[in-house]
Amino acid sequence: MWQIEGGSIIEIYKNGNTFFGKIKTRAKNPISNFNGLDNKNPNPSLRKRQLIGMDILNNLTYNEGELTGGTIYNADSGKTYDVKVWIDPDNKDICFIRAYKGILFKTFEAKRVRD
Numbered sequence: 001m002w003q004i005e006g007g008s009i010i011e012i013y014k015n016g017n018t019f020f021g022k023i024k025t026r027a028k029n030p031i032s033n034f035n036g037l038d039n040k041n042p043n044p045s046l047r048k049r050q051l052i053g054m055d056i057l058n059n060l061t062y063n064e065g066e067l068t069g070g071t072i073y074n075a076d077s078g079k080t081y082d083v084k085v086w087i088d089p090d091n092k093d094i095c096f097i098r099a100y101k102g103i104l105f106k107t108f109e110a111k112r113v114r115d
Contacts, residue, residue, distance in 0.1 A: 002095055002110035009113055012057065012067075012085070019067050021057030021085075023075075031076045040078030051075055057083060057097075065089075072099050 001024055003009045009025040026036065033039045038049045060070035065086060072083035081099035088094040093112040098105050 001113040003113050004108050004110045019060040020055045022055045023051050033075055038075055042078050
């Protein structure tokens with residue numbers, strides 16, 4: 001499990017040859033969706049679903065030390081971005097999550113959380 005800087009804890013898991021990531025714990029001080037629901041989803045029929053347990057990383061594949069080819073859903077904005085995830089080669093307790101659209105991107109640091 002990984003805690004995104006200042007935010008939620010996500011669990012990255014494998015299903016077949018594909019990787020996903022679901023929200024295990026929300027940020028202590030969320031930016032939005034204070035009721036714990038997916039309020040900003042562009043699909044009105046999904047706005048009542050719980051954020052806890054929801055997949056936000058979808059359809060990633062492992063290739064040369066990175067998880068790529070999938071998407072990340074930002075529940076705070078209701079937007080989906082392409083994503084790449086990799087572990088810091090110098091510190092296995094840090095991973096980076098890069099969300100991008102075209103040439104624009106933002107990279108988030110996440111720290112390993114042990115049970």
